[in-house]
Amino acid sequence: MxxxxxxxxxxxxxxxxxxxxxxxxxxxxxxxxxxxxxxxxxxxxxxxxxxxxxxxxxxxxxxxxxxxxxxxxxxxxxxxxxxxxxxxxxxxxxxxxxxxxxxxxxxxxxxxxxxxxxxxxxxxxxxxxxxxxxxxxxxxxxxxxxxxxxxxxxxxxxxxxxxxCTREEIVIGTEQVIEIVNPAGGPLPGPLEEGISLDIYSKFIEPPPTSDEEMKGLDQEQGLEESQPEPDTLDMDPLVGFTMEDVKSVLAQVTDDVLRDIQTEINEKLQIQEEVFNARIEKLKKA
Structure with missing residues (x-):
């Protein structure tokens, strides 16, 4: 079957x-x-x-x-x-x-x-x-x-x-060691002014207290110094201490310098014009 x-x-x-x-x-x-x-x-x-x-x-x-x-x-x-x-x-x-x-x-x-x-x-x-x-x-x-x-x-x-393959795990970090201040009564002195006795700190380090009267006196002195006007220097003549001859000498020197520069500039321009005219005259002669 x-x-x-x-x-x-x-x-x-x-x-x-x-x-x-x-x-x-x-x-x-x-x-x-x-x-x-x-x-x-x-x-x-x-x-x-x-x-x-x-x-x-x-x-x-x-x-x-x-x-x-x-x-x-x-x-x-x-x-x-x-x-x-x-x-x-x-x-x-x-x-x-x-x-x-x-x-x-x-x-x-x-x-x-x-x-x-x-x-x-x-x-x-x-x-x-x-x-x-x-x-x-x-x-x-x-x-x-x-x-x-x-x-x-x-x-x-x-x-x-x-x-x-197993890989080494690298931990990036920085170790810091912190010293903790010992409590009072230890072998080491306390930090800063706490290591000094109260008498020495009060006598040589702590600023003495200022009375109210002294503070008022200091404020008044400071106010007087600020209220005093400064000497007015705008009214002073700038020519004080100079004679007439000194002023004439300075003016003459300045005038000579200015005229000398002008004369030099005029001479240079005249020389340039003279060269141009000479060149034109030469061209006419050749023609």
């Missing part, structure tokens, strides 16, 4: 079960992918940060690197115009490659080998392939491989160092 009922999951073809095992993990659901596709760069970064529960991007370099890893991958998939399912599988692939390095400590060669096996399952394969199993075509599979070469594989050593 031929069995026509549907085959249970436990009796499915092992190859089909292997396909389901590889395609089943979802790093981001289709709903989350649909939501991210409507966001710009900043929106994608903020939502991925929230989904990954990274809270210290400004202070934690590791969190910032991981967010950049996922954001760059998603934006690349968006530029490739992948479908929602393709974006989901590609993001899962990115996460699994990182988990192989972080959790399983795979070497670069082992991770590349694992990628080849996975791409053989979710990518095109001409031997006994059912169309519904194929997620990426040949061109897309090659583009994914090229992208992974320049992203995680090219910087594999850096990712290994980030996950597998």
């Amino acid at each position: 031929t069995q026509t009922a549907n085959t249970p999951d436990s009796e499915k073809d092992p190859e089909f079960q292997e396909h389901e095992r590889i395609l089943s993990p979802e790093f981001l659901s289709t709903v989350q992918i649909t939501d991210l596709l409507t966001e710009d760069v900043d929106g994608v970064q903020e939502k991925l940060r929230t989904l990954l529960n990274f809270k210290n991007l400004q202070t934690c370099l590791k969190d910032a690197i991981l967010v950049d890893y996922y954001v760059s991958g998603f934006l690349w998939a968006k530029e490739m115009d992948f479908s929602i399912v393709q974006c989901s599988k590609f993001m899962t692939l990115l996460d699994m490659l990182l988990q192989n390095l972080k959790t399983l400590h795979m070497s670069l060669e082992d991770n590349i080998k694992w990628l080849g096996e996975v791409m053989a399952e979710i990518g095109p394969n001409h031997s006994q392939r059912i169309d519904e199993w194929t997620v990426f075509d040949v061109k897309q599979a090659n583009a994914i491989t090229d992208y992974l070469k320049i992203s995680i594989f090219q910087h594999y050593k850096l990712y290994e160092f980030m996950f597998c």
Whole structure:
């Protein structure tokens, strides 16, 4: 009797079960992918940060690197115009490659080998392939491989160092030692004037008190000094102390200097005019 009922999951073809095992993990659901596709760069970064529960991007370099890893991958998939399912599988692939390095400590060669096996399952394969199993075509599979070469594989050593090497935590700070003044009665004297006896402080340091009568006298003296008018110097003759001969001598010297400058300027102008006339006369003679 031929069995026509549907085959249970436990009796499915092992190859089909292997396909389901590889395609089943979802790093981001289709709903989350649909939501991210409507966001710009900043929106994608903020939502991925929230989904990954990274809270210290400004202070934690590791969190910032991981967010950049996922954001760059998603934006690349968006530029490739992948479908929602393709974006989901590609993001899962990115996460699994990182988990192989972080959790399983795979070497670069082992991770590349694992990628080849996975791409053989979710990518095109001409031997006994059912169309519904194929997620990426040949061109897309090659583009994914090229992208992974320049992203995680090219910087594999850096990712290994980030996950597998412990780094020394550097605390930047300054220690300061502050001395506290001992209470009164200790072996050391008190600070400032408190270390001096009251008699010495009152006699030599503290200013003596000023009585009200002395203050009034000082105010009156200051008022008298301010009320005294200053001598009026505007009415004094500026020529006091000079004789008539001194004034004539100064005026003569100033007049000679002025006339000398004028005479020099006139001579220079006459000489220039003379040269011009001589040049004209020479031209007339030649004509």
